[in-house]
Amino acid sequence: MNLSEKINNIQKTLPAGVRLVAVSKYHPASLIQEAYDAGQRIFGESHVQELVAKHDALPKDIEWHFIGHLQTNKVKYIAPFVSLIHAVDSERLLIEINKQAKRSGRTIPILLQVHVAKETTKFGFTPDELLNFMENGDWRQYTNIRFSGIMCMATNTEDEALIASEFEQAKTLFHRIKEKYFSDSDTFNECSWGMSGDYPIAIEHGSTLIRIGSMIFGERTY
Ligand SMILES: *Cc1c(COP(=O)(O)O)cnc(C)c1O
Numbered sequence: 001m002n003l004s005e006k007i008n009n010i011q012k013t014l015p016a017g018v019r020l021v022a023v024s025k026y027h028p029a030s031l032i033q034e035a036y037d038a039g040q041r042i043f044g045e046s047h048v049q050e051l052v053a054k055h056d057a058l059p060k061d062i063e064w065h066f067i068g069h070l071q072t073n074k075v076k077y078i079a080p081f082v083s084l085i086h087a088v089d090s091e092r093l094l095i096e097i098n099k100q101a102k103r104s105g106r107t108i109p110i111l112l113q114v115h116v117a118k119e120t121t122k123f124g125f126t127p128d129e130l131l132n133f134m135e136n137g138d139w140r141q142y143t144n145i146r147f148s149g150i151m152c153m154a155t156n157t158e159d160e161a162l163i164a165s166e167f168e169q170a171k172t173l174f175h176r177i178k179e180k181y182f183s184d185s186d187t188f189n190e191c192s193w194g195m196s197g198d199y200p201i202a203i204e205h206g207s208t209l210i211r212i213g214s215m216i217f218g219e220r221t222y
C-alpha cells in the first residue's frame with residue numbers, strides 16, 4: 001500500500017467530526033509532501049526545530065500541530081504559525097504561550113493534557129489537578145490563548161478494556177469542564193486521543209482528533 005492509500009483508508013473510516021493528524025515526526029519533508037499531495041492537511045510534530053524547518057520548506061496551507069512536550073523556552077519559535085498545541089501541562093507553559101501569542105498578534109488554540117494512563121510520567125495534569133486549575137480561574141487572564149479541549153495518551157498495553165476506560169475518563173472530564181466553563185462558547189470542542197495502536201477505541205470514546213504516525217509513515221528511526 002502506498003502512502004496515499006494508507007491515508008485514504010484511515011480517512012474513510014473516520015466518522016463525521018473526527019479529524020486525522022498525520023504524525024510526521026522524524027520523517028522527511030518529501031514524505032509529508034507526498035501525504036499533502038494525497039490531500040492530507042494536518043500534520044503533527046513533536047520537536048520544535050524539526051517543525052520550524054518543515055514549516056519553512058512545505059506548503060503554507062498545512063495546519064501544523066505540536067503534539068509533544070513543549071519546553072517553555074521554545075514556544076517563541078512556533079508561536080507565529082502553529083495551529084494547535086496539544087499537550088499543555090503547566091501554568092508556566094500557558095503563561096509563555098500567551099505571551100508569545102500576543103507578540104505574534106495571534107490567539108493560539110491549545111489543548112490541556114490530562115494524565116489518565118497507568119504509566120507514571122511527569123507530563124500532564126491529573127484529573128483532580130485539572131479540575132482545580134479550571135476552578136481557580138487564572139486561565140481566564142490568558143486572553144491570547146484559545147482553550148480548545150483536552151488531550152491524553154492511554155497506557156501502552158494490549159488490554160483494550162483498560163485503554164477504553166482511560167479514554168472514557170478523559171471524555172467524562174472533557175464534558176464536565178465544557179459544561180461548567182464553556183457552556184456559552186463554542187471553543188472547547190476537541191478531544192485529542194488515539195494513536196496507531198488504539199485509535200478505533202479512541203473514536204468509540206469521544207475522540208475528535210486522532211494522532212497517527214507509524215500506521216501512515218512506517219516505523220520511525222530515531
Ligand atoms: C509519536 C506520537 C504519536 C503517533 O504515534 P504512532 O504510534 O506512531 O501512531 C501520537 N501522539 C504523540 C503525542 C506522539 O508523540
